[in-house]
Structures are given as C-alpha cells and as structure tokens.
Amino acid sequence: MGTLATLVRKDLRRRLVDPSKLLMNLAIPLVMAGMMALAFGGRGDNQRTPVLHLVVVNQDEGPIGRALGNAQQNPEAAGRMEIRQAKSRGEGLTMLREEEAAALILIPKDFSADLLDGKDVELEVVKNPAASIMPVIAQQGVEVAALYISIGARLLDGRGPRIAELFEGKGWDDPQAIAALVTELYDKVRGIDAFLIPPLIEVKTGEREAGKEADKNRPNFMIWMFPGVMIMGLLFTANTQMRDLLREGEIGTLRRQLTAPLGAVKVLIAKIVSVAVVVAIATVLLLLVGRWAFGVGWGPILPLAAASAVIVLAATGFAALVFSLVRTERQGDAFGGVLVMLMSLLGGTFFPPQVVPSWMQGISRLTLTYWSHGVLRDLAAGGGWEKIQGELSILLIIGLTLTLAGVLALRRRHLRGAL
Amino acid sequence: MTTTPQESREVALRVADIRYAYGKTVAVDGVSFDVRPGEIFGLLGPNGAGKTTTISIVSGILPPASGQALIFGQDASGGSGRARARMGVVPQDIALYEELSAAENLRFWGRLYGLSGGALEDAVRRALDLVGLADRAQARVKTYSGGLKRRLNLAAGLVHNPDLLLLDEPTVGIDPQARLRILDVVRDQARSGRAVLYTSHYLEEAEQICGRLAIIDHGRVLAAGTVAELRRLVGEGPVVRIRGAIDGDGLKALAARCPGVSFLSADGDSASFAARDPDACSGLVRELFRSGLKLDDLRVQEPNLQSVFLKLTGRELRD
Numbered sequence: 001m002g003t004l005a006t007l008v009r010k011d012l013r014r015r016l017v018d019p020s021k022l023l024m025n026l027a028i029p030l031v032m033a034g035m036m037a038l039a040f041g042g043r044g045d046n047q048r049t050p051v052l053h054l055v056v057v058n059q060d061e062g063p064i065g066r067a068l069g070n071a072q073q074n075p076e077a078a079g080r081m082e083i084r085q086a087k088s089r090g091e092g093l094t095m096l097r098e099e100e101a102a103a104l105i106l107i108p109k110d111f112s113a114d115l116l117d118g119k120d121v122e123l124e125v126v127k128n129p130a131a132s133i134m135p136v137i138a139q140q141g142v143e144v145a146a147l148y149i150s151i152g153a154r155l156l157d158g159r160g161p162r163i164a165e166l167f168e169g170k171g172w173d174d175p176q177a178i179a180a181l182v183t184e185l186y187d188k189v190r191g192i193d194a195f196l197i198p199p200l201i202e203v204k205t206g207e208r209e210a211g212k213e214a215d216k217n218r219p220n221f222m223i224w225m226f227p228g229v230m231i232m233g234l235l236f237t238a239n240t241q242m243r244d245l246l247r248e249g250e251i252g253t254l255r256r257q258l259t260a261p262l263g264a265v266k267v268l269i270a271k272i273v274s275v276a277v278v279v280a281i282a283t284v285l286l287l288l289v290g291r292w293a294f295g296v297g298w299g300p301i302l303p304l305a306a307a308s309a310v311i312v313l314a315a316t317g318f319a320a321l322v323f324s325l326v327r328t329e330r331q332g333d334a335f336g337g338v339l340v341m342l343m344s345l346l347g348g349t350f351f352p353p354q355v356v357p358s359w360m361q362g363i364s365r366l367t368l369t370y371w372s373h374g375v376l377r378d379l380a381a382g383g384g385w386e387k388i389q390g391e392l393s394i395l396l397i398i399g400l401t402l403t404l405a406g407v408l409a410l411r412r413r414h415l416r417g418a419l
Numbered sequence: 420m421t422t423t424p425q426e427s428r429e430v431a432l433r434v435a436d437i438r439y440a441y442g443k444t445v446a447v448d449g450v451s452f453d454v455r456p457g458e459i460f461g462l463l464g465p466n467g468a469g470k471t472t473t474i475s476i477v478s479g480i481l482p483p484a485s486g487q488a489l490i491f492g493q494d495a496s497g498g499s500g501r502a503r504a505r506m507g508v509v510p511q512d513i514a515l516y517e518e519l520s521a522a523e524n525l526r527f528w529g530r531l532y533g534l535s536g537g538a539l540e541d542a543v544r545r546a547l548d549l550v551g552l553a554d555r556a557q558a559r560v561k562t563y564s565g566g567l568k569r570r571l572n573l574a575a576g577l578v579h580n581p582d583l584l585l586l587d588e589p590t591v592g593i594d595p596q597a598r599l600r601i602l603d604v605v606r607d608q609a610r611s612g613r614a615v616l617y618t619s620h621y622l623e624e625a626e627q628i629c630g631r632l633a634i635i636d637h638g639r640v641l642a643a644g645t646v647a648e649l650r651r652l653v654g655e656g657p658v659v660r661i662r663g664a665i666d667g668d669g670l671k672a673l674a675a676r677c678p679g680v681s682f683l684s685a686d687g688d689s690a691s692f693a694a695r696d697p698d699a700c701s702g703l704v705r706e707l708f709r710s711g712l713k714l715d716d717l718r719v720q721e722p723n724l725q726s727v728f729l730k731l732t733g734r735e736l737r738d
Contacts, residue, residue, distance in 0.1 A: 006530040010516070017518040017559075252512030256575075259478040259508040260531040261500035415482065 003262055007270030008277065011244065015278060025240050026282055029233025030289055036225050052081040052141070055101040057092045062112020068123075069107060096128050103127050116163065127355060222294040227376030228349030230286045231369055232340060234311065237282045238319035239336035241275040243329045245410070250329075264414045268407055276316040283308050290380075299379040303388055307375045310392055314368045314399030320406025324413060343369040368402070371395040431456050431583045431614030437476050437486035446472040448638035449486070454614045456582070459605065461625040461632030462618040463724065469638035470618040471511060474587045477616065478508045490583060504532055507581030511588040513568045514575070517561035521552055521571050524560060525578045532579035546574040549604060566597030573601055577608070584608055584615045590624060602628055622724040634724075634731055641731040650722045656694040658683070658726040659703055663714035665690050673710055677703045684729045688715075691729050693722065 015022060058069035069085065084101065086092035092104040106124040114121045163181075172178070248254035248271075257267045287308065290296040298304045322339065326332040346360065347353065347369025353361055364370045374391040432454040439447040447469045454460040462470050475481040477488045479495045479502070488495040493502035515524050525543040534542055547553045550570040560568060573589055586605065590598045606628055609615050619625050625632055626646050633643035642649055656679075667685035674682035674692055679699030683691035694700035700719060707714065720726070 002535075003531055006527065010519075010527050013523070014516055014518045252510045252514030253516060255475070255480055255512075256508060256510055256514040256528075257531065258480050259503065259506070260528075261503040261533075262531060 003260075004266060004270050004273070007257070007267065008274045011271070011274035012277060015241075021240055022237070022278060022282070025233065025237040026285060028236060029229045029286060030293075032233075033222065033226050033229045033290075033294060036222075036229070053101040054081060054083045055086050055092045055095045055104045056083050057086045057089055057104065057106045059109040060107045060111035062110070062116075064112040064115060065107040068105070093126065096126060101128060222290070222296050223380040224377060226290045226294050226296050227380060228344065228347075228369075228373050230283075230290060230376065231311065231315075231347075231372045232344045232349050233286060234279055234282055234315045235318060235340040235343070235369075236337075238275060238279050238315040239322060239332065239340065241278045242271075242316075242319035242323045242336075243332055244275075245271050245323050246326070246329045246332060258414070264411060265407070268410045268414070272316055272320050272403065272407065275319060276312055279315050280308070280312045283312055296380050297382070298376075299382060300384055303385050304379055307379060307388060307392055310396045310399055311372050311375070313403060314372065314395055317399050317402030317404075317406055318368060321402050321409060324406050324409035343367040346370070348373050368395060368398045371398065430454060431491060432460075432477065432616060433489040434473070434477060435486050435489070437473070437483040437488060439472055439476060439481060439484050446638050447476065447483075450633075450635065450638070450640050451486075452633050452640065452643060454583070454616050456614045457609055457612050458631065459609045459615040459617050459629050461629030462616065462635055463620070463622065463625045463629075463632050463728075464618075464635035465620055468620075468635045470620075470635060471587055472638075473635070474508070474510075474585050474616070474618060478506065478585055479503055504579070505582045507576035507579065507584050509573050509576035509584070509586045509589050511591060513572050515560050515568065515571060518559065520557050520559050521547065521563075521574075522556040524571065525575060528575045529578045534579060542578050542580065546578040549577060549607075550574045551600065566593045566600075569593050569597060569601060570604075573604060577604075582613060584613055586615060586617045588618055588620070590619070590621065598624070622728070626724050632724075634728060636732050642727070646724065649724060649727045652727050652730060654681070654693045654695055654722065656696045656722070657700045658720050658722050659692045659694060659700060659707075660689065660716075660718045660720065661691075661707065661712075661714050662689045662716040663712060664688070665712065669710075673706055674703070677706050683726065684732075686729075691726060693726065693730070 056069045058065050060066075069083070084095065086095055086104075089104075089106055092106065095101055096104050104124075104126040106126070108122065108124070111121055111123075245254070245268075248257075254267070258264055287298055287304070291298060318339075319336065322336040323332050326335050344350065346356075346364045347367040348364065349369060353364040353370060356364070371391050371394050375388045375395060378387045378391070430453040434450060434452050436449050436451050437447055438445070438449055450469065450473055452460065452462075462473060464470050472481065476483045477490075477495055482496045490502040490506055495502050495506075516527070519527070522543055525546055526539060529539045529542050543556075544553070547556050550573055552567065552570055552574065555563070555567070560571065563571065569589065569592075573586075576584060576586070584605075589605070590601050593601075602624065605615060605617065609630075617625070617629060629646065631643065631645050632649070633640045634649070635641065642652060665685060665688060667690070670685060670690050670692075671682045674680050677699065679695035680703045681693045683693050685691075692703055694703055704717070704719075707717070
C-alpha cells in the first residue's frame with residue numbers, strides 16, 4: 001500500500017509542477033458548455049427561449065391544413081416558432097438541407113376533407129438532425145397536434161361535412177340546425193369529460209415579466225446539455241492523463257519501476273489510480289462549475305457521489321484500455337479522440353439518442369457515454385437513487401469491465417516486453 | 420544448465436543459458452556468465468547484440484524463454500522481491516522525471532526499495548555526494564546537462580545501496596570528463612564489494628574497467644574471459660591494419676605466404692592481420708608493399724579488444 005501511494009503521489013506531484021495540460025482539458029468542456037449556453041439560451045435567466053424553425057408544405061386547401069400551416073399566428077406560439085411555407089416537398093427538403101429549419105411538416109392534399117369524413121390520414125415529418133434537439137421538439141409537437149385533431153375528428157363522428165360547410169360560410173342562415181349541431185357536440189364532450197377534464201396535457205402560460213419565481217420554473221437547457229459535455233471532457237482528461245503511461249515507457253522510468261521489488265500489476269494499477277484521482281478532481285470541478293455557472297442542480301449528495309465515482313471508474317478504465325492497444329502517444333491521442341467523439345455522438349452529447357435510427361440506438365446503449373449521460377441527466381432533473389440505480393449498475397459493470405480489460409491488456413503487453 | 424543453491428551463493432549473478440526472442444527475431448540465444456562480488460563484468464557488443472535484452476532478463480523485466488538468471492541464488496524472473504531489492508539498475512535511457520528535482524527523484528526511487536524517513540534522506544544525500552551533485556540537489560532535472568543527467572541516472576540506481584549493479588551503457592552520449600567521473604564511481608562501487616554487470620560498446624572503456632568480460636553478438640557469447648585472455652585469442656604479437664583498394668581473397672592468399680601471420684578480417688576498404696612477433700610483422704609489411712596494392716593507410720598496433728572483436732565477428736565494433 002505504501003509503494004502504491006508513493007507511485008500515485010509521484011504522478012500527482014509531476015502534474016502539480018505543470019498543471020497546464022490538466023487545465024486545458026478542463027477548459028475544453030467548459031468553453032463548449034458556455035458556447036452552447038449562449039447559443040441555446042443556457043441557464044434561463046434573462047435568456048431568450050430557443051425558436052423552433054419549421055418548414056410547412058401545405059397541400060391541403062381545407063381548414064385544418066390552414067390552421068396547422070399558420071400555427072405561429074397563435075399568440076402563445078408566436079415567439080416560440082417560426083414557420084416558413086414551401087410550395088412542394090422538394091422545395092421544403094432543399095430548405096431543410098440548407099439548415100433553414102429543424103423539421104419539415106407535409107400536410108397532404110385533402111387532409112381536412114378526409115379527416116372530417118373519418119378517413120385515416122397521415123402527416124409527414126422530416127427531421128433535420130443538424131438542429132440539435134429541435135427536430136425532436138417538432139416531432140413531439142406534431143404528434144400532440146395529431147392527437148388533438150384525432151380526438152376532435154372522433155367527436156365529430158360523421159358531422160364533419162356539415163362543419164366543413166360552416167367553415168366555408170354555408171349554412172349559417174339556419175340557426176336551428178346550428179343550435180342542434182352545437183347541442184350534439186356539447187353532449188358528446190360532456191360524455192367524455194371525465195377523461196378529458198382535468199386535461200392530460202396542461203399548458204401553463206407564464207409571463208416573462210412575472211419575475212424571478214417564473215424564471216425558476218422555466219426549463220434549463222443546460223440540465224440536458226452540460227452532463228454530455230462534461231462526460232466528453234472527462235473522457236478526454238482520462239485519455240490525456242493515461243498518455244503518461246506510454247510517456248514513462250518511452251523515457252524508461254516505467255521499465256525502471258518494473259525492476260524494483262513491486263510487481264508489474266502494482267505499477268500498472270498505481271498508474272490507473274493516479275489517472276482516476278485526476279479525473280475525480282476534474283469531475284468535482286466540473287460539477288461545481290455546472291452548478292454555479294450554468295445552474296445545473298445535481299440532487300442529493302450521496303447518489304451524486306456514487307454516480308461520480310462510477311463515472312470516474314468508467315472513464316479511467318476506458319483510457320487504460322485505449323492506451324493498452326496503441327503503441328505511441330500520438331496513436332493514443334488519435335484513436336482515443338476518435339472513440340470519444342464517436343461515443344459522444346452515439347451516446348447523446350449533442351442530440352438525444354432517440355433521434356437516430358433504431359439500429360443505431362442499439363449501439364448507443366453499448367457506450368459508456370449513453371449511461372453516464374442518463375445518470376447525470378436524471379440527477380440534474382431531480383431524480384434520486386430510484387431513478388438512477390438501474391443506469392448506475394450498468395455503468396458500474398461497464399467501468400469494471402473496461403478497467404479489468406485495460407489492466408490485463410497492459411500486463412500482457414508488459415510480458416511481451418512492449419511496455 | 421542446472422545450478423545448486425550452494426554454487427549460486429558463491430556468485431552475485433549467475434546467468435545460465437538464457438534465450439529470448441521478439442517474435443521471430445532471436446535477441447538472446449543461450450547466453451551464460453557469472454558475476455562475483457567485487458568484480459566488474461563487461462558485456463561487450465555492438466548495438467542490437469542482445470546486451471539490453473540480457474539486462475532486461477536479469478533485472479526481471481522480461482521472462483526468459485528458457486534458462487535462468489539467479490541473483491544471489493534467487494530467480495530474477497519470478498518477481499522475487501528479495502532478489503530485486505539487492506539489485507540496482509541503471510538503464511541506458513535517462514530514466515528520470517525531468518519535472519522533479521534531483522533529490523525528489525532519488526527520494527522516489529529510494530521509497531520504491533522500502534527506504535523512508537531519516538534512512539531515506541541519508542541515502543539520498545550519500546548518493547548525491549557520490550556522483551558530485553549535492554550542490555544541485557534541488558534543481559529540476561530538466562535544467563541539467565546530458566552529463567549531469569547521466570550522473571543522476573547512476574545515483575538513482577545506487578540510492579538503496581544494492582549488492583549487485585546492472586549498468587546498461589551508462590556513459591552513452593556524454594563528454595569525456597563526465598565519462599571519467601562515472602567510471603570512477605563504478606570502480607569505487609566494485610572496490611567496496613559490489614558486483615557490477617557493465618554493458619558497453621566502447622572497447623577502450625571496457626578494457627579500462629572490466630576485470631572479465633564477454634563479447635556478445637547476435638545474441639550469442641562469442642568469447643569470455645579477462646582482457647588478457649581475450650587478447651590472446653589474436654596472439655601476443657602486433658596487429659596490422661590496412662585501408663585502401665583491397666581484395667579479401669587476395670589478402671588471405673598473401674597472409675598464407677607470410678610465416679607467422681594470420682588473416683583476421685576484411686570489411687569494406689579495410690583489412691586486418693595478426694602477426695606472431697615483430698619479425699612476422701615486418702615480413703607481412705614487406706609482402707604488402709611488394710604486392711603492389713594501393714594502400715591509403717597502414718598501422719601496426721598492439722592487440723586490443725577491437726582486434727579480438729574483428730577476429731571473432733569479421734567486422735569492426737564502431738564507437
């Protein structure tokens with residue numbers, strides 16, 4: 001235990017002498033988080049809510065198509081979405097490709113007529129993956145709208161054509177017929193009000209000027225974004241620190257340690273522990289910065305401590321495995337960097353994993369980033385033990401497996417004389 | 420080769436028929452030798468001869484494919500703590516932490532061998548004094564010159580006062596003054612009873628300090644013994660070296676015509692002959708001039724390790 005502490009202390013002392021690399025590692029996720037906070041409204045105080053840009057191709061000449069296509073005229077939606085009209089699907093896709101919108105919504109021909117006739121209809125949503133989480137918001141919005149319209153269509157139950165006539169300005173000269181229609185609809189609604197009232201979906205409208213209390217209740221985008229960027233930063237930190245193993249191999253100090261009466265496994269474990277200590281320090285710093293600079297609350301201390309420890313283990317094990325597979329520091333930088341970026345993309349650092357195809361979502365679940373994000377985002381959203389224990393268990397298994405594989409691979413390399 | 424514990428106790432290091440290969444490349448092929456307390460044993464050979472691999476096996480970094488290395492009777496490759504604790508290794512690389520001071524480096528290496536507290540501080544001070552770096556103990560290693568780093572590299576191998584020192588080319592790339600200082604320290608260590616295994620490709624250096632040595636090439640020991648014994652391999656008489664437009668076969672025939680002369684080697688534009696005595700040497704020189712060869716250089720030298728190496732390998736060991 002004494003020599004293990006000596007080895008770890010030596011590494012920490014060396015890093016303290018020149019902490020610039022560590023500070024650079026920590027600065028990268030903070031700068032990224034800061035830029036994203038600026039771009040997407042960040043913490044919420046005095047920040048603009050992100051605007052949802054949509055392209056609508058309205059091929060329907062009926063009232064429902066017009067209502068959907070002009071949804072931004074709703075006062076509540078006015079400041080939150082911007083809808084641009086396209087004449088055709090092709091033009092809409094071009095606008096999408098030019099990144100003018102987060103999603104394209106296509107309302108097909110005779111949508112209103114078919115719906116009011118009780119036929120099955122479709123709305124097409126084409127998402128733009130480059131627009132972060134906005135396409136998911138658009139998709140969710142369209143699904144909610146479709147649900148409401150479907151409920152409305154079922155309520156009409158064959159009365160659609162009569163209502164369509166009213167929309168076209170016909171039949172208003174028969175007050176008795178209109179009163180009968182309204183009464184029928186009222187009875188229908190009364191019949192199902194036990195299911196609808198209180199409504200399943202409640203939309204609360206707050207006034208921006210309502211003060212700090214209202215701001216507190218606004219969603220903080222950084223709760224979603226910061227954990228992803230933080231994990232990416234921790235993985236880069238672990239890789240940078242683990243480089244030292246090959247550096248020591250290159251300058252000969254590792255071989256010299258291996259001649260001392262310690263045993264190779266102890267030397268390798270000491271190196272992994274020293275990397276874990278630095279990653280743990282980085283984790284604490286990033287959690288504090290997330291809390292104080294970006295307003296991310298991390299929930300109760302014990303679940304957070306356990307989650308942090310498991311994340312440190314997983315990041316360190318990942319770096320140990322990466323550097324057991326490469327020969328030089330530069331190879332480690334390149335290989336590790338590519339893996340971190342891939343895992344960040346797949347694991348949901350920049351956009352939710354749900355936006356990628358289902359086969360890719362399966363791969364996402366194999367990454368440590370996916371589970372790390374899940375744990376931290378759940379904690380940030382107010383979850384406790386119950387919420388995170390499943391994800392944390394999987395992450396612990398991943399972390400232990402990576403660390404064990406890293407130690408064994410490094411030991412094998414040592415026995416081949418390649419360390 | 421099998422070794423009884425009784426025999427092993429008489430030597431500090433016994434290397435018995437060790438073999439090692441990096442993939443298909445055989446690096447060490449049946450190397451054997453002993454090193455006794457108070458002795459400097461040299462392992463002499465060109466770069467890539469297998470010296471460092473031998474040191475790595477002896478120091479326990481690499482397990483031999485076969486054979487064994489015993490340190491005071493204990494197997495070095497089994498990770499034996501007691502065997503390793505009695506051994507100090509000075510690698511060819513300057514294996515030091517440049518960010519740390521000389522004293523911090525020595526404290527670290529001392530702790531790995533179980534030193535602590537006052538004993539550690541005393542050991543650090545003694546090691547720094549030994550290599551003449553006491554006045555620069557607090558300076559960071561990155562501010563040191565190449566020669567100072569080499570001296571500190573040696574001190575790091577001595578800090579825990581080992582009984583066996585393994586020195587792998589400890590004077591590579593330094594100025595003559597620093598080299599002399601290091602050689603003096605090595606001699607002092609042997610005088611104080613330590614066994615020293617010293618690898619080098621500097622022939623003069625090995626001749627100066629090694630009591631016995633082995634010449635190694637392509638992973639095999641070609642010859643072993645004292646410097647005098649090795650010199651006798653090429654005879655007591657002078658060695659004649661020529662440089663110019665030469666023909667190896669023609670020179671062999673020429674040597675055969677001269678009584679008391681043997682052909683040693685031909686390598687590129689140079690060749691060497693061993694003469695039994697000064698008369699044989701004169702006869703050879705006369706024959707060389709008579710043959711009409713265009714010679715750029717002709718030297719008559721006392722036999723040394725260079726000529727031994729030439730005789731054994733057919734090529735020069737260049738510094």
